[in-house]
Amino acid sequence: MTTLHHPTTPSAAFPHSVFGGEDVCAAAGLPVHGAGPHPHFDDAVWDFTGVIGLPRYLARYARILFFTEILNPQWRELAKEFIFARLAPDHRAVRELAHAYRTPVLIATVHGRLTVLTGWLNWLTEQGVDNLGEVTQQHCAAYLELRKKVRDKHGVVIRDSSPGYRMDVVAVVQELGYYKELFSVDGYVPTFRPWGRRTAYSVAGMVRRTGNTTPPLSNDVFQPLVAAALYVVEMLAPHVMELQQQLQEMVPNRPGRNNRARPDWRVEVAQAIDRHMQEGDPFDVALDHVVAERLADGWDPDDPLLRVNLISLAHETGRRAFHYTWLPTLRGHLEKAVREVGLSKRWGRTAALVERADGRGGIPWTLPMNTTEARLQLSRARTACLIALAALTGMRKSELAELTHDCRLPPEQLGEGRVRYRLKGKVIKGRKLGGEHDQWVTIKQAYDTAGVAASLADLVKSDGHLFKSLSFFTPYEWFLTWVNGPEGRRLGLAPIPEVPVSLRMLRRTLAVEMAHRPGGLLAAKIHLKHISVVTTEGYADPRELHQTGEKSQVACSRREPDGLRHYYDLTS
Known part of the structure; x- marks a missing residue:
């Protein structure tokens, strides 16, 4: 961790401040x-x-x-x-x-x-x-x-x-x-x-707002977006979690990994090369842009090591990077091994079959991937979890950031066919420093998504929380490109229109859908943790809200917790 140096202002330089020396x-x-x-x-x-x-x-x-x-x-x-x-x-x-x-x-x-x-x-x-x-x-x-x-x-x-x-x-x-x-x-x-x-x-020329200015997503954006996120969470995530375990096993976390007691790199990398030859395991393939960079740096197009993923080889020894200064020493040994076992994308060579999103048969859940592409699968699955949770719970960014790996409370049986699913977390906005603990009653899909996110989370890097960071713009752009690209088409996912999407827009969409139902205004106020129902009215034009009287409003707010399911048809 970087330690900041905190210089002090010489007290004699300026007249003494009334705050001088204060903590x-x-x-x-x-x-x-x-x-x-x-x-x-x-x-x-x-x-x-x-x-x-x-x-x-x-x-x-x-x-x-x-x-x-x-x-x-x-x-x-x-x-x-x-x-x-x-x-x-x-x-x-x-x-x-x-x-x-x-x-x-x-x-x-x-x-x-x-x-x-x-x-x-x-x-x-x-x-x-x-x-x-x-x-x-x-x-x-x-x-x-x-x-x-x-x-x-x-x-x-x-x-x-x-x-x-x-x-x-x-x-x-x-x-x-x-x-x-x-x-x-x-x-x-x-x-x-x-x-x-x-x-x-x-x-500043501010114009007084008459309501919430964040637009809800149209159904032709919201439906394929949430459907794609849930497909990843429900259909692909079990295989992604298995891939995550394999990636973790590839980088051994043994004592001495980060100290001088560990073996010399010459010994460890040579042992990794020998293992490939002994097991007949092809070497991983480098990404196309890495190959292009090597060619630009003067590599021979016929170099047998041009397409070898050297970083993946370093990871097998528990190291984070491969230093090109090692290559002259290792070249002969590595070229011999490449001639013997060849090159092939390392992950997903025998991928399990899954049902296509459009129901048109089964296909491998992934095509063969190199190590970098495999890690992108993990990142994509985490993004899908974030999208699904934001869309189905309406949580703010600050609330999603506070969800811990144990945020799922035990389901409550309320009667035949009635189960209450709850997530525990913190409300930050408008609360004292540190936030206030609260609970969200939600539907099973959101509850299960939180479980998947916990399994995919790096609990060390994310400090025990579901998400390491709540950066959304770039991960969403990558997710959108994947859904609308060849891999999304192969999996039968419907394309998502390329329009701006934010976590606030997902929250607003849920609020509008809830508030426009009979009695939904009060239900939305409670679910979205608004301090006042007036705030909830700002999420939807009050003139369009369904007016059914106080008794119906309260009754709707007490519906079975599974009742949010009918607000969205996620599969149509």
């Missing part, structure tokens, strides 16, 4: 692991990675605040005072300010505020402004005009920025004025207020 987490009421970092105000880097209860979806980079990225040294002190005041509004020095915010904000919020503030202050430095007393409305307007466009690293305009981002920019510029009495080194002149009495909301 940031103690002032903000943030609990910290005993061995975790305890950032102090004078540190130039505030590391919150040791704070207890931070949501899992919050990336590591968002837990660390780098004030060193601000070019003007005196403004680093100002930025720290501003962020400290937002984290600890109950501090005696902050309570005295007339315009200071009274509610503490989250680590994620101050990380975003610092990012925007750094951009504003560094832009002023580039304009030759080295004192906030020199800032005028012209500066503010010019900077907002700049931020109305999103540019790439070369400065080329890509698109317009969102109103929400523009509101954040305006808000940070204005908020510096709320704390000017607190700053020890600089500040706007007392009479200056950016954009006068206009709010950040109006300056």
Whole structure:
């Protein structure tokens, strides 16, 4: 693990701040692991990675605040005072300010505020402004005009920025004025207020929303997407789990694997080559792009080792990589072995048969794969689990991230043919630091999917949770390409229209379907963990909701837990 060096700002460089020497987490009421970092105000880097209860979806980079990225040294002190005041509004020095915010904000919020503030202050430095007393409305307007466009690293305009981002920019510029009495080194002149009495909301051109702006997925997208995900979970996952076990056995986790006591690479790789010859086991095949890279690096097209998967060979010895500096020593031995046993994709050579998704007979669950393609199968199955759980439970990203490998509670028998399936987890949004434990009553498919996800999870890397990370865009693009490609057609999967899909859209789709059923508004409110039924109304046009009276609403909300099944026809 990388250890951060936390330089401190020399106390003699600037006038002493009222927060000097204070423990940031103690002032903000943030609990910290005993061995975790305890950032102090004078540190130039505030590391919150040791704070207890931070949501899992919050990336590591968002837990660390780098004030060193601000070019003007005196403004680093100002930025720290501003962020400290937002984290600890109950501090005696902050309570005295007339315009200071009274509610503490989250680590994620101050990380975003610092990012925007750094951009504003560094832009002023580039304009030759080295004192906030020199800032005028012209500066503010010019900077907002700049931020109305999103540019790439070369400065080329890509698109317009969102109103929400523009509101954040305006808000940070204005908020510096709320704390000017607190700053020890600089500040706007007392009479200056950016954009006068206009709010950040109006300056940014925000339009008041009349409902939830996240669109639900149309049925021609939702149905094939969920059907494909469930096909992977229910039909392919048992074979993927077996493949996972085989891949784990390929890389032995023996003592000495990561220390100097292990045998020399010459010995271990030679032994792996000998094993292939003794067992008549062909060597794994390299990916096409690896072969292309080797040719570009000057390999002979007739080289017998051109298509050998050398990384797979290294994995057989428990090593993560094959170093090309080994090749001159191993070449003779390896060429002889390749001539003797040949090359073949290592995994899935005798794949079991499964029923096609369209019911047109049985086929091998996979074509032969090399090691890289096999690992992609695992990743694809995990993505399918994420899609199915999001679609069938309506969980938020933050809630999916908190699901642990033991999230499935024992099924409850409620009578003949009636079984209640529950998942335990945490609600993060709108709750105190660390979230609140809660349960979701769901259908059997979602319950079984959680079990598959637990079996596929790397419990060490994912810290005992179902998903290591909740990155969705790229994994979904890979899943979509697979479904719509040759392999998806071979398995009989219906193509999925190539339109934007997000976890929020899956949640919204479930909410709309539930809310538009008789009595479904109250049921959706309970199931989606909304604090108020008004929030649930925002997920669907209230004018379209089925009106059946209070008794029917409550009765529907108490239906058998299996009742969500009829909301979707996943096989039609």
